[in-house]
Amino acid sequence: MKFDNPEDIIQLTPLWQGERFPNGRPKVSENILERLRKITVEEAWGPLWNKGYTYQFEGDFKIVHPDKVMVGRAVTAVMVPKRPDLHETLLNYGHEQENRKGFFNQWVIDSLQEDDLVVVDMFDKIFQGTYVGGNLSTAISTRTKRGGAVIWGGIRDNQQIAEIENINVFYRGSDPTGIADVTMVGMNVPTRIGRAVCLPGDIVYASPAGVIFIPPHLAELTVVQAEKSQVRDVFGFVRLKEGVYSTAQIDAGWKMPLWQDFLDWFKSDEEAAPYRHLTWDQELEEASKLEENGPSSDVRL
Template sequence: MEFNCKKDIIQITPLWEGERMQDGRPRVSDEILEKIRHYSLEEVWEIGWQLGYDNQFQTGFRSSNPQMNTPTVGRAVTSTFVPIRLDLEIAMKRQAKVQGMQGNTNLYNIFVVDSLVEDDVWIIDLFDKVKYGTIIGGNLGTVLQERTKRGGAVVWGSIRDLEQMKTLTDINVYYRGVDPTPLRDHVLTGFNTPCRIGGAVCLPGDVVYACDAGVLFIPPHLAEEVVNHAEKTKVRDLFGFQRIKEGVYNGADIDTFPWSEEMMDDLVKWIAVEEAGAPYRHLDWSIEYEDARTGKTRYNRHWSNSQMRRLDEV
């Protein structure tokens, strides 16, 4: 096996048709990443869930920089570890050294961190190990900040040197626990391979969205659609809140989809004349008008036969 194999990365991300990083990861544009930073978890989560990506979110983290006002958004670099087993450790360290990993202590994590670039987020499955699972501390955290600039890490495991980590104000590290022990008794089995963080699945190049509520992994081929959907969700909420306060609609009207053609007309006119609607005047609502005419939401057409059968049984 080979760590960080470009051919394998391309093979496991077949739906991405755009530019790729040097290592083969999908390269979602900087513009899309910046837009995603301005939306809430619920706004960027929904479209993936509607399209059948139901294992993309995991909660239960603490963060090294809880004062940060924006979510951590970037491109995933994954590492998967398992508990130590002597023969496997021999094989993996031999392969690591063949690929140029130097040193002995912290051999694996230093090699991965040294590969990171701006806007990368290191995703680490350390099998929820806290004692002796402290993969990031003050020194490695400083390197992480220098290389990713505003990226960071998600650790299904632990960190150490928390007080030092708190001084790294440009990044955020999401982790499960803190312990003073050094990192030990682990074996790297995957570098930029499929990675499981709790109940969520992350692939190299996924767009990572991490906030106080938890961590979301957005498939790169959906990133642009996520932004489009988030923009529509945002402006519909702004419109809906105002109309509810005005007594034009009630909560049930706003939460029932698809909206009627009359409500869609009202929304489009509101966007055209209200200052709050100005950033959203570029949006195309033709699909929503089609849904209004048919009485079916667009997402139902993406659901699997089994999902549709479940709907029929309700």
């Protein structure tokens, strides 16, 4: 076996047709990452759920900076309890055949690039399962600029990590012990985090509400649909406060009169300005078909 093998990564992510890193990991654009930082968990979750990706969310974490949203490209690792023969074989292979330095967790962090996030299955180990401490978190900060880590296991040096402002760490628990009695059996391979699945190159959206892993080939679709949901909510809040529509009308499938009201607002209101890169042709076509099938329910109050 090889760690961080380009052929394996490309084989695992065939639906991604865009740019890749030298190791084969999908490289979703910085523009998509920046737009994703402005949405919510629910807005990101909906498009994935509707596409059949129902195991992409996990919410049971502690968070170093609970008020911060973290978005980046996943670099994954899978750890298992130490079995001496397997442990020595893989550790020696990494050192001798791949010229890697230090312990398994250092190999992963040494590979990070800007906007990367470490995603680690530490099989929920906390005692001697502390994947990062102050030193490695500082290295993550230096390499990723605004990344961090999602660890299904432990961390140490919480007070030191909390002083690093430009990254975030999601973890299961903390302990003063160092990492021990664990072996990495995969780097940039499919990874289970609680009830969610993460692949290398997935976009990790981590917020106080939990973590979502977005497949790279669905990242643009997700952010577009999330932004559309977001701006429609902004419009809906405005009209509800004005008493123009009922909640049932806002929540139901929109027909043409309501759509026309929305589009007039969308073209002219300052609150809609950040969303004007969006187009609505598909929604209008669907609304037109709905209109042909029955009378409009979008009656003003």
